[in-house]
Amino acid sequence: MSQKEPNQIRILAPRDVKPKLDYLAREVQEAVGQPISRRQALSLGGLAVLGLSAAACGTASTGTGGGGSAAPSGSTGGTSLAGKPIENMLEIFNWSEYDDPSTYENFKKQSEITAAGTQIHETYYSSNDELLAKMNAGGAGYDIIVPTQNAVAQLLQENKLMKLDMSLIPNISNINASFLKTNFDPTGEYHVAKDFGTTGFYYNNTIITEKLETMMDFYNALPKYVSKGRTNVLDGAEEVVPLALLALGLDANTDKDEDFAAAKDLLMKIRPGVTTIVASDYINDASAGKIILGQGWNGDMRRIVQARKAQGDITAINPTGKSEIWADSWCIPSDAPHPVAAHHWINWLCTPTVAVKEMEYHNYPIPMQSAIDQLGPELKDDPLFNVPTSLTDNYEYILNVSPEVVQKRTKIYTDFKAAG
Amino acid sequence: MAPKSNRSKTGFTLWAVVVFVFLYLPIAVMVLFAFNQPAPEAIANNPGISPCDIPATQIGNVSVWNGFATCWFNKGLHDPTYIPAIITSAQIAFIAAAVSVILGLMAALALARMKPRGRIPFDILVYLTLVVPEIVIAVAALIFFVQAHNTLPIFPKLGFWTIVLGQIIFNSSLSMLIIRARFVGMGDTLEEASFDLGAGPLATFRQVTFPRLIPAVLSAFLLSFTFSFDDYVLPAFTNGTTNTWPIVLYSAVRFGITPAVNALATMMLLLTVGVIALTVVILRRSRGGSTDGVAKNFAALGV
Numbered sequence: 159m160s161q162k163e164p165n166q167i168r169i170l171a172p173r174d175v176k177p178k179l180d181y182l183a184r185e186v187q188e189a190v191g192q193p194i195s196r197r198q199a200l201s202l203g204g205l206a207v208l209g210l211s212a213a214a215c216g217t218a219s220t221g222t223g224g225g226g227s228a229a230p231s232g233s234t235g236g237t238s239l240a241g242k243p244i245e246n247m248l249e250i251f252n253w254s255e256y257d258d259p260s261t262y263e264n265f266k267k268q269s270e271i272t273a274a275g276t277q278i279h280e281t282y283y284s285s286n287d288e289l290l291a292k293m294n295a296g297g298a299g300y301d302i303i304v305p306t307q308n309a310v311a312q313l314l315q316e317n318k319l320m321k322l323d324m325s326l327i328p329n330i331s332n333i334n335a336s337f338l339k340t341n342f343d344p345t346g347e348y349h350v351a352k353d354f355g356t357t358g359f360y361y362n363n364t365i366i367t368e369k370l371e372t373m374m375d376f377y378n379a380l381p382k383y384v385s386k387g388r389t390n391v392l393d394g395a396e397e398v399v400p401l402a403l404l405a406l407g408l409d410a411n412t413d414k415d416e417d418f419a420a421a422k423d424l425l426m427k428i429r430p431g432v433t434t435i436v437a438s439d440y441i442n443d444a445s446a447g448k449i450i451l452g453q454g455w456n457g458d459m460r461r462i463v464q465a466r467k468a469q470g471d472i473t474a475i476n477p478t479g480k481s482e483i484w485a486d487s488w489c490i491p492s493d494a495p496h497p498v499a500a501h502h503w504i505n506w507l508c509t510p511t512v513a514v515k516e517m518e519y520h521n522y523p524i525p526m527q528s529a530i531d532q533l534g535p536e537l538k539d540d541p542l543f544n545v546p547t548s549l550t551d552n553y554e555y556i557l558n559v560s561p562e563v564v565q566k567r568t569k570i571y572t573d574f575k576a577a578g
Numbered sequence: 579m580a581p582k583s584n585r586s587k588t589g590f591t592l593w594a595v596v597v598f599v600f601l602y603l604p605i606a607v608m609v610l611f612a613f614n615q616p617a618p619e620a621i622a623n624n625p626g627i628s629p630c631d632i633p634a635t636q637i638g639n640v641s642v643w644n645g646f647a648t649c650w651f652n653k654g655l656h657d658p659t660y661i662p663a664i665i666t667s668a669q670i671a672f673i674a675a676a677v678s679v680i681l682g683l684m685a686a687l688a689l690a691r692m693k694p695r696g697r698i699p700f701d702i703l704v705y706l707t708l709v710v711p712e713i714v715i716a717v718a719a720l721i722f723f724v725q726a727h728n729t730l731p732i733f734p735k736l737g738f739w740t741i742v743l744g745q746i747i748f749n750s751s752l753s754m755l756i757i758r759a760r761f762v763g764m765g766d767t768l769e770e771a772s773f774d775l776g777a778g779p780l781a782t783f784r785q786v787t788f789p790r791l792i793p794a795v796l797s798a799f800l801l802s803f804t805f806s807f808d809d810y811v812l813p814a815f816t817n818g819t820t821n822t823w824p825i826v827l828y829s830a831v832r833f834g835i836t837p838a839v840n841a842l843a844t845m846m847l848l849l850t851v852g853v854i855a856l857t858v859v860i861l862r863r864s865r866g867g868s869t870d871g872v873a874k875n876f877a878a879l880g881v
Contacts, residue, residue, distance in 0.1 A: 249819050251819075253829055253832050253833065254659060254826055254829040254830045254833070255633070255634040255635060255830055255833045256635075256832075256833060258633070259658070279819060280659075280821075281817065281818075281819045281820065281821055281825075282659075282821055282825060282826055282828075282829035282830075283825075283829055284814075284825075284828040284829040284831060284832065288814060291815070292815075295720050295721065295724050295815075296724055297723075297724035297727060297728065297735070297736055297818070298736055298818050298819065299735070299736075299818065299819060300819070441639065442639050442641070442642070445639065461617075461619070461638055461639075464619035464622075464623070464638075465617065465618075465619050465638070465639075467619065519633045519635065520633065520635040520636075520833070521633075521635055521636055522635070536623065
């Protein structure tokens with residue numbers, strides 16, 4: 159292996175598991191000892207590659223589409239499912255605790271589902287990489303998966319997703335238009351948004367009295383206030399560098415060297431103002447009032463603000479201008495054994511009454527205005543939950559566009575961490 | 579001289595206490611936090627429902643002490659995901675351990691009495707499964723299982739039985755080593771005596787060899803069971819649509835593990851302690867009150 163590049167895996171959550179998976183990925187790669195394409199080695203940590211190579215040599219499938227499994231309708235895509243009967247089974251592959259129990263019960267109570275006798279079975283996974291590895295190995299038989307944007311992009315590239323038959327998902331009209339076509343699914347035909355989150359920042363308003371509005375304001379405030387207490391930025395190469403790019407108003411997924419140079423300049427300039435770089439357990443410290451200025455995800459910041467309600471000393475900001483947005487999506491694998499039931503499931507989740515229950519359960523916003531309008535004021539009127547569309551329209555999804563980009567991000571990130 | 583020996587005695591006692599605290603404090607904390615409440619803001623946000631019915635995504639920070647609640651035990655016992663997963667894990671662990679012990683026992687008897695030339699290749703195979711990182715076996719198993727099912731439809735689909743098969747690979751090697759160590763240590767004098775007295779090979783195995791191997795067999799079974807019950811890596815690759823307990827727990831990390839998990843773990847702990855206590859009592863009875871035998875048996879079990 160002449161190429162020595164850091165084996166970064168893109169993970170959105172849970173962060174604690176990341177180093178472990180990085181390690182596992184390296185182990186596999188070394189153990190396999192066979193040439194692995196850089197892109198896949200980087201993004202899938204080698205696990206998926208094994209599955210791919212097995213699929214390729216095992217079934218000797220012709221062409222590129224379909225992978226190892228039979229791919230009944232995936233590669234052809236447009237096959238209409240309309241008029242086909244609903245299957246009696248639905249296999250969901252999901253994060254655990256991610257959906258309201260009533261969603262499953264009420265889905266089965268619909269007359270057409272009762273008539274079809276559809277049973278739901280759910281299996282759980284703990285990272286997008288695990289999902290990708292299993293999808294690449296094939297043979298698992300899932301009907302519904304819940305990938306984060308990066309995983310959607312990769313599955314799409316590998317022809318692992320079924321083109322959705324929108325005639326079976328009429329309720330998609332409820333989803334806000336800006337969540338239909340995205341940079342990870344440009345045609346919007348392969349995913350339906352499940353929920354989303356954004357990145358912003360929070361500060362102690364007794365110490366910082368000036369108004370901070372943009373991500374750039376946040377970075378500029380770091381060196382100014384570091385003498386007053388602990389400051390924190392979110393950890394990870396896929397956070398540190400793209401967030402700096404966004405603060406500069408640049409493309410988060412850029413591959414231009416001059417953009418990276420600008421981001422590096424900014425990061426190095428503010429490095430003395432950064433006390434800690436953590437992404438996993440800043441909630442607890444911030445809730446205890448130990449952080450005076452930090453970046454955070456909207457759901458986490460919501461918890462922090464609630465925990466500091468009595469003191470009222472934390473202000474959390476959804477930045478104006480550019481920032482990060484992430485989203486989990488409903489997708490159907492191209493080899494799903496029960497595609498009609500899967501479409502009905504997605505359509506069910508696009509129903510406003512269901513979305514209301516879901517949001518009350520998991521507290522992540524679903525991009526569905528009609529559902530958000532029905533929520534209680536504690537969610538609807540909280541900008542940390544109901545992040546205004548006028549803001550999210552400026553936010554960008556961070557993707558692992560190419561191994562070169564990942565490598566450049568990692569290089570700057572490593573320097574940033576080592577400095578200071 | 580008395581004060582000095584007293585002092586060293588206190589020193590040793592203190593040291594013992596420190597060691598026990600180090601070993602058992604985490605477990606004590608785990609048990610304590612089975613009685614924890616959701617974060618205060620979570621309770622405030624969810625008025626009118628039991629604290630334990632607050633969704634996991636909303637319960638906030640439960641790694642600090644928020645107050646006393648006992649409802650997690652009930653919640654855990656009625657969890658629609660956790661309980662089936664625990665049962666599945668227990669079933670997998672039991673079947674895998676039982677099969678592994680039988681395979682391990684047969685292999686141990688054969689290998690221990692083999693000529694080195696024949697034994698060495700088998701030895702290498704056995705050690706290989708223990709030395710090769712589990713993740714490699716897991717990936718290999720995944721590829722193999724998928725392809726096996728594609729070519730031979732009677733081969734089980736990814737799921738319960740592929741997890742069991744994966745576990746047996748590792749556990750049978752482990753069982754073999756444990757049982758063989760005991761078997762070699764026993765020597766063959768009693769078996770020869772048995773043959774001299776006219777017993778055939780089967781009778782000798784039943785009456786002489788096997789009874790003396792029971793502690794090793796039991797210990798191999800228990801170790802295999804424990805390994806399989808909480809194994810994550812192999813099942814994570816080969817589970818298909820089957821949830822095991824560790825897989826469910828790992829997945830729960832993203833949206834927060836509730837004290838219901840602690841409650842279930844506490845109950846499993848009590849169950850284990852109960853089974854061990856029961857075993858001690860039974861062994862003591864069967865030995866006619868001789869604690870010596872019990873001690874020996876437990877030493878052999880590694881308890």
